[in-house]
Amino acid sequence: MNKAIETLKERGFFNQCTDLDALSAKMDKGPVTFYVGCDPTGQSLHIGHMVPFFALKWLRSFGHIGVALIGGGTGRIGDPSGKTEMRKMLDYDQIDANVENIKKQLDKFIGFDGKTAFAVNNKDWLENLNYIDFLRDIGSCFSVNKMLTFEEYRLRLERGLSFLEFNYQLLQAYDFYMLHQKYGTCLQIGGADQWGNITAGVDLIRRKLGGTTELNELHQSFGLTFPLIMRADGKKMGKSEKGAIFLDPSLTSVYDFFQYWRNVPDADVRKFFLLFTFLPVAEIDQILAGDINEAKARLAFEVTKEIHGEEEAVKAREGAKAAFSGEGDKSSMPTVELSKADVEKGMGVLNLFSSAKLCSSNGEARRLVEQGGASVNGNKITDVKAVITLADCDADGELTLKAGKKKFCRVVLK
Structure with missing residues (x-):
């Protein structure tokens, strides 16, 4: 088995392949060009989108050439795969803006050099397609x-599938066909829910370029998928109480990103080390032989x-150290600024927690205090009528608020 494929299997990036032996043999002969696709349905990718791009970096490390296709064209329709209802339609300007944002995020992670890895936008060949010609040439x-x-x-038919979405598979298959002709791309990788779309592309290349007999080697093409990643607690990968864990720090702060990994279930730690870091397997197992909380902290650091x-x-x-152990740099904690004058004359604890955005309302803050989950500078607050003043501040004139075991912030008074 080809070493690159062995590595993908070892680290959990393998679900099924259209022809594993033939793909392995082709990779043994030299570099192959492969692609990963994503649609710009939002201004940022979330961590669940990144599994194929971690695989891209692994394949690239073995000398293969990775193409990141950002669907500025297919994003105008939306992939029905894994969706129970039709996606919200975005206007074209928003899609174009999303494309640029996502391209920057992927460039930061992958490092596009134009040779071993680069990005393309399928809007370039989909935007001006002639519908009749497309139906005759591709739809047939x-x-x-x-x-x-x-x-x-099949699943969407039960709830209703629009003809617009029904076209999506043809367009994704056409992407593979175009990339094969433009760049010699012979492999598409993606999540298990993309199997139908990927194999449709393999079949289209065979029909258009491989003739009616056995596929010639020049136009061999393959599809490889990964398992859909779920957490051991049943939650969808990349989802938290606050929603998706985005790469954009304006949507998910770096600290919240770090804490997501710090708090994953114990049963997921090894799996996530393998998928979302580039540490050797032996080193991962050595880390896991120690304290599980230290292993989670290392996981959080590596992925961040x-x-x-x-x-x-x-x-x-x-x-995190400053908040949970009193060590570390407090300036690295999530920080909010409040009026020093308000605290000087006394601020009710419910108002304090809601003003610091640790609670969405005074009602939520009341429940937090009544359940024993509120503390100020390490002192548990049990009285909902408690008033916080400057006397409660630490030596730096600041407050550290905690809401439960995982949420906290530093309050700076101005």
């Missing part, structure tokens, strides 16, 4: 009966470093 290669056997369509850079990862780690 697809069987509706076969399309309806795929999971993504990969996505946000080492400097931001260090800040997040120091902020």
